[in-house]
Amino acid sequence: MNPSSDDTMHTLLIRPKAGRLLFSLLCSLLFTLPAHAQEADTARVKELQGVEVVGRHVTGKLRHDSLGGMSLDLSFLDDMPRIAGNADPIRYTQLLPSVQTSSELDAGLYVQGCDNAHNGVSINGVQLYDIQHILGIFSVFNPSHYSRLQFAGSAFTASAANRLGGFIDMQRPDTLAGRVKGELSVGLISSQGTLRLPLGGKSELILSGRGAYINLLYGRWLKVEESAIRYSFCDANVTWLYRPDARNTLWLDFYGGNDRMDYQEDGENYDARLGWGNRMVSMNWEWKRRGLTLRQTAYMTRYGNRFSIERPDFRLRMPSGITDYGYRLSLRRGRWTAGTDWTLHSIRPQQPETEGERQTTTLSATRRHSTEGSLWADCRFAVARNMELLGGLRANVYTIRRSAFFSADPVLSLLWTSGYGQFRLTANVKHQYLFRTGLSAVNLPTDFWLPADERLRPQYAYGLSAEYRTDLIPGRLQLSAGLYYKRLCHQTEYIGTPFELIYGDYDYRKNLISGKGENYGLDLMIEKRTGRLTGWMSYSLGRALRRYPGRFSGTFPAGHERIHEFNAVATWKAGRRWSFGATLVWAGGTPFTPPSYFYLQNGNLLSQFGDYNSGRLSTYIRLDVSATCRIKVHGGRESGLNFSVYNANCRHNDLFWRLKFNNGQYYYAPLRPLPKKLPFLPSINYYIKF
Structure with missing residues (x-):
């Protein structure tokens, strides 16, 4: 082997x-095969x-494919630390090489230096937008509903969607359940469960739900700098799977989720309310015969948020959202794969409505419609001994109003397998026709989506990567290393301030600037794959640089850049009943723009900021630990307890710096989301599987 x-x-x-x-x-x-004339008594018989x-x-749950992608078996999460009682798949994806660690209130993924909006995040190939619960502490994905997570740091095939960054796909179970199966997890802030119901021998219904009751137990302590927060969320999944014969598989997918948050600022006498949520429904059919696989998907996916601020003399509302209607077809036979994708985008950009003493503005809810279509094909063939070439081309057409944009995105990968390991070189070009922007520096749901148009040109990137993977100890210890470079064009930055929403004539288009970007870096990972102790350690060195001529002088780092990052993930099976898990993140601080000076004038706080992103937050260090006790295991049934501690090292990591005026005092200091008296988050969950 x-x-x-x-x-x-x-x-x-x-x-x-x-x-x-x-x-x-x-x-x-x-x-002896050709020796037909041989005498019977001279034949020699050897008995083996x-x-x-x-x-x-192989007990490790991480798998690699030859194209550079990774697959994570989600049963891996059973023994891992849980944030507020939830072992979230997106949080653990952030611990993979080439993916940058986010802050506590950011569920975004920053892959190979790209922005979170550059990623394609999907359920069985259908895109979702802004996948966060509790302002990013964990995502909308209930892991018990899915079997695995598929991840790729870049587009390695032409079938990949029109995105500049990475790709994450949550995938359904492949097999039908032969009996009723279920899983229930009860925690201190939320509970979740999944039920798999066989419907005869050819069909299955999978139901999952999750709900929060945070304020019921933690209402007195749920605060940020002594300001009260009320928060709740819920989500639901339904998958119906039907397999009438070996050739055909049909399934329906539904996801729906909502978040609601109220925030009351002490001393400022205002109330902020924020609500957001996703809806997704898809119909899928897969047909196989004689090596040919046909797959079709029709879908609708929707995201919207509702943000408002109320004061005694002022009220502000800022709704926004995006809805997609799409169809996808793919054909695969042998070394060839081809297909088409078509999507209609209906986008409502952020349009603030204000009422107050200074001014009243009421804007009509204008929607912008655009169409995005692609034809693509991939072919994989051998060019020499132990060497393969994968070539693909994706042809795109994008229309909005009277404008149309055309592009051709090639991808080329060379794979060489030898006794020393596996080498892969990849070059690609990718276009993206959607933008995400707003006031938030930590990817909050107050940000909004925009379509490309004649003024906001489609963004694109040139990518080049090299990867190497080998077994240091065959089957036990694996080493992987990678280099990447991306050149990004038509990148946008939002330069507006909250004051314009309140006092000015707001137009988001006036606050968008366009420029270029450059990402490059090195990723290393060692993975232990067998034995009672499994896991991985990874180190990433990367830069994400941006340049906006005419607005900022020179080149500056992107707001999510962490130059150095070390991650470690480990699980240990101590016996039949006990298992332990731990994760460690040690990363450099992200950039921010510090003020040069600030002062009060007529009761208003005014400030003058320095060079853009010239400061950096402090080093980010976080240790999470967990212990799982299996109380009862019998006849396919299991129950147990999971004890977890988030931020067990009790470090106060910076979220961002901010100016604040309160009770006649003003100051500039970092915001740290964990309470001073309780800088760690313990949690306990009771679970049942049957």
């Missing part, structure tokens, strides 16, 4: 003595006593 080949569930080793016997038997068969085959079971 080639040590650098793709992952298998077992690594087979043949003992030397048994191997010699097996080799002798094969040689005897080969040399036995062959001992030893299987080394």
Whole structure:
């Protein structure tokens, strides 16, 4: 077995003595086949006593494919630390190489230096927007509803959607349940559950739900700098799977979720309310015959948010949202894959409505409609011994109003497998026709989506990457290393301030500037894949630089850049009942723009800021630990307790710096989301599986 080949569930080793016997038997068969005239009494018969085959079971849950993607078995989360009682798949994706750690209130993924809005995040291939609960502490994905998470740091095939960054897809179970199965987890702030119901021998219904009751137990302590927060969320998943025969599979997917938050600022006498949520429904059909696979999907996905601020003399509302209607078809036969994607975008940009003493503005809810279509094809073939070439082309057409944009996005990957490991070189071009922007520096849902148009040109990127993977110890310890470079064009930055929403004639288009970007870096990872102790360690060195001529002088780092980052993930099976998990993040601080000076004038706080993103937050360090006790395991049923501590090292990590005026005092200081008296978050969950 080639040590650098793709992952298998077992690594087979043949003992030397048994191997010699097996080799002798094969040689005897080969040399005696043509000897038809041989006398029967001269034939020699060798009796093989036995062959001992030893299987080394791969217990690690991370799998690599030859194209550079990764697959994470979500059963891995059972033994991992849980944030507020939830082991979130997106949070653990942030611990993979090339993915940058986010702050406590940011569920975004910053892959190979790209912005969070550059990623494609989907359920069985259908896009979702702004996938965060509790302002980013964890995502909308209930892991018990899915079987695995598929991740790619860049577009390695032409079938990848029109995005500049990475791709994350939550995938359904492949097999039908033979009996009723379920899982229930009860925590201190939320509970969640999944039920798999067989409907005869050819169909299955999967139901999942999750709800929060944070204020019921933590209402007195749920505060940010002594300001009260009221928060709740819920989400639901429904998947119906029907397999009438071996050739056909049909399934329906539904997801719906909502978040609501109220924030009351002490001393400022105002109330902020924020609500957001996703809806997604898709119909899917897959047909297979004689090596040909046809797959079709029709879908609708929607995201919207509602943000408002109320004071005694002022009221502000800022709704926004995006709705997609789409169709996708793909054909796969042998080394060829081809398909088409078509999407209608209906976008409501942020349009503030104000009422107050200074002014009253009421704007009509204008929607912007655009169409995005693609034809694509991939082909994979051998060019030499142990060498393969994957070539693909994606042709795009995008229309809005009377404007149309055309592009051709090629991708080319060269894969070479040798006794030293597996090498892969990839070059690609990608276009993206949607933008996300707003006032938030930490990817809050108050940001909004915009379509490309004749003024806001479509963004695109040139990418080049090189990766190497090998087994340091076959089947046990694996090393991977990667280099990447991306050149980004038509990047946008929002330069407006909250004061314009209140006092000025607001137009978001006046506050958008366009420029260029450059991302490059190095990623290293060592993964232990067998034994009671499994996990990985990774280190990333990367830069994400931006340049906006005419607005900011020179080149500056993107707001999400962390130059250095070290991650460690480990699980340990201590026995039949106990298992332990831990994660460690040690990363450099992200940039921010510090003020040069600030002062009070007529009761208003005025400030003058310095060079853009010239300051940096302090180093980010966080240790999470967990212990899982299996109380009862019998006949396919299991119950137990999970104890977790988030930020067990009790470090106050900076979220961002801000100016604040309160009770006649003003100051500039970092905002740290965890309470001073309780800088860690303990949680306990009781779970049942049957």
